Amino acid sequence: MKNRFELAKEVFIDSIDLDDYIELGASQAVYRQLESSIEKPLKMVLVFGKPGTGKSILLNRIANKLRNKKEIYYFDTPATTQQEFFHKIFKILTDKDLPNNAEVNFSSLIEFCKGFRGQREIVIILDEAQMYEAELMEKIRLLSDTRVVKFIVSLHKTENEDLIAKEHFQSRIWEVIELKNATVEELSTYIHKKLLKKNLYEISNYIKDREMKLIHKFTDGNFRESNKLMFTIFEICEYYDMNEPNRLNSSKISKKIIEMAAIKLGYIDA
Amino acid sequence: MLDVKDLEDRWKKYNVKRKRPFYIGIVVVLISTVILSVNTNIKQFYHDIVSKVQVFGHQDSTNSLFNNNLLTSTIKSQYLLNDKLTILELNGESKGNNNVFSKNSNVSKSLTPLDEDELFVDDDIQKPIITKKTVKIIKIANSSAYRDVEKRFKRSHNINDSIFLANIYYQKKNYKKAIYWAEQTNKLDNNIEESWLIFAKSKYKLGHKNEAIHVLRAYIRRSNSYEAKKLLKKLTS
Numbered sequence: 001m002k003n004r005f006e007l008a009k010e011v012f013i014d015s016i017d018l019d020d021y022i023e024l025g026a027s028q029a030v031y032r033q034l035e036s037s038i039e040k041p042l043k044m045v046l047v048f049g050k051p052g053t054g055k056s057i058l059l060n061r062i063a064n065k066l067r068n069k070k071e072i073y074y075f076d077t078p079a080t081t082q083q084e085f086f087h088k089i090f091k092i093l094t095d096k097d098l099p100n101n102a103e104v105n106f107s108s109l110i111e112f113c114k115g116f117r118g119q120r121e122i123v124i125i126l127d128e129a130q131m132y133e134a135e136l137m138e139k140i141r142l143l144s145d146t147r148v149v150k151f152i153v154s155l156h157k158t159e160n161e162d163l164i165a166k167e168h169f170q171s172r173i174w175e176v177i178e179l180k181n182a183t184v185e186e187l188s189t190y191i192h193k194k195l196l197k198k199n200l201y202e203i204s205n206y207i208k209d210r211e212m213k214l215i216h217k218f219t220d221g222n223f224r225e226s227n228k229l230m231f232t233i234f235e236i237c238e239y240y241d242m243n244e245p246n247r248l249n250s251s252k253i254s255k256k257i258i259e260m261a262a263i264k265l266g267y268i269d270a
Numbered sequence: 271m272l273d274v275k276d277l278e279d280r281w282k283k284y285n286v287k288r289k290r291p292f293y294i295g296i297v298v299v300l301i302s303t304v305i306l307s308v309n310t311n312i313k314q315f316y317h318d319i320v321s322k323v324q325v326f327g328h329q330d331s332t333n334s335l336f337n338n339n340l341l342t343s344t345i346k347s348q349y350l351l352n353d354k355l356t357i358l359e360l361n362g363e364s365k366g367n368n369n370v371f372s373k374n375s376n377v378s379k380s381l382t383p384l385d386e387d388e389l390f391v392d393d394d395i396q397k398p399i400i401t402k403k404t405v406k407i408i409k410i411a412n413s414s415a416y417r418d419v420e421k422r423f424k425r426s427h428n429i430n431d432s433i434f435l436a437n438i439y440y441q442k443k444n445y446k447k448a449i450y451w452a453e454q455t456n457k458l459d460n461n462i463e464e465s466w467l468i469f470a471k472s473k474y475k476l477g478h479k480n481e482a483i484h485v486l487r488a489y490i491r492r493s494n495s496y497e498a499k500k501l502l503k504k505l506t507s
Contacts, residue, residue: 025414192415201434204415232272239274260277263284270284 008203009234012227016057022193042174043144048155049179052224072123078131113146125152181221188212218267232261436468445472
């Protein structure tokens with residue numbers, strides 16, 4: 001039988017698995033906003049936020065939810081070449097595979113797309129779009145101009161990438177949705193819900209408000225960072241539970257363990 | 271596998287580094303206290319000299335008192351001071367307080383024989399001003415997470431959920447909800463001791479002492495529970 005802390009640790013393995021999705025007030029609002037943007041006659045929608053704010057899981061979730069209602073495709077990893085990208089688009093439009101060495105004529109593709117106007121409305125979600133080169137982004141824009149393909153573009157928000165995003169999309173993006181880090185309360189709900197979902201009541205009660213504030217202080221409410229920190233905290237707890245159980249506080253996670261995990265992950269310079 | 275021992279060592283170093291300013295602060299406060307205390311004693315000593323001289327009928331100015339040879343022996347015998355202090359007191363050549371305070375180290379050693387009741391108490395220095403601060407602790411209730419469990423209970427009727435909620439609401443002092451969830455647990459299985467105890471404790475907390483006792487007695491009759499007896503004893507004492 002697995003140690004209780006081992007089970008808790010596994011809850012925080014970072015994934016974009018829909019089963020691990022935790023609904024929060026803020027994420028619900030962003031989800032509704034994105035859903036309504038998809039319904040509007042917009043050509044491109046930009047979803048951006050710092051890494052770890054939940055963009056990928058949001059996109060994955062919306063793609064999954066609308067799968068039966070709309071013609072929606074989720075490109076979770078960026079195509080490495082233009083050829084690969086257009087092969088994917090060709091497959092979507094024609095439902096046929098091209099031979100690997102064949103090249104798509106872009107002008108013909110645009111004309112082919114225009115032929116579907118009024119008949120098909122395709123939504124393509126591009127995750128990690130900061131990795132697409134400028135020329136390809138320009139072609140994506142031209143594709144969206146056909147009004148047959150709508151693009152949901154997801155970008156990381158770092159200072160440089162933000163600038164690139166603005167330069168590329170300022171005049172082309174019709175709607176911008178920003179994802180932010182969680183507040184202390186949201187992070188608390190997120191962590192508790194994650195644990196309760198796996199029936200880890202005792203462990204859920206083990207993290208008090210004060211400790212939650214400390215966790216938030218280290219991770220700034222970033223979900224990915226919080227997952228990493230929680231994983232390491234429970235890894236330390238698991239070690240103590242198995243080797244030196246008397247060093248574990250029976251009612252709450254000690255500040256020392258949280259700080260040890262923060263040292264391990266480099267949040268504290270020790 | 272995580273090297274917890276190495277992490278512990280790094281944490282210890284970090285903890286020492288973090289607390290260093292605090293320790294420095296304490297040392298500074300201690301040194302300041304010692305300096306203030308010495309200064310206070312010197313002031314007191316000075317005042318005593320003045321008052322003693324006045325008792326002896328010398329109404330001259332302070333400056334002239336320091337030059338009076340007759341005074342030397344009087345003060346010396348009165349305070350059992352050592353030679354160093356005598357020199358300090360009387361060879362000041364009428365330069366006022368600054369001269370007296372300038373030889374702190376000698377003075378502080380000489381002051382120890384003074385009686386406690388002769389000490390001059392400077393209120394400003396001896397009594398630290400204590401300002402009471404009220405810290406408002408805002409408890410963030412993570413009710414959303416609990417609502418999920420409530421919703422889940424409505425579907426699953428899982429005793430673990432209901433007893434968890436009874437417990438959590440009791441801890442959060444929401445006794446009415448604790449009672450509700452203890453009842454839900456009891457409806458599913460009336461042999462769960464924890465639900466009886468939470469029910470009784472919550473009733474008691476809401477001021478329904480008799481009801482709490484009645485429930486506990488009923489439960490003891492059927493279960494002979496030690497915990498229930500202990501709680502009953504506590505409630506009735």
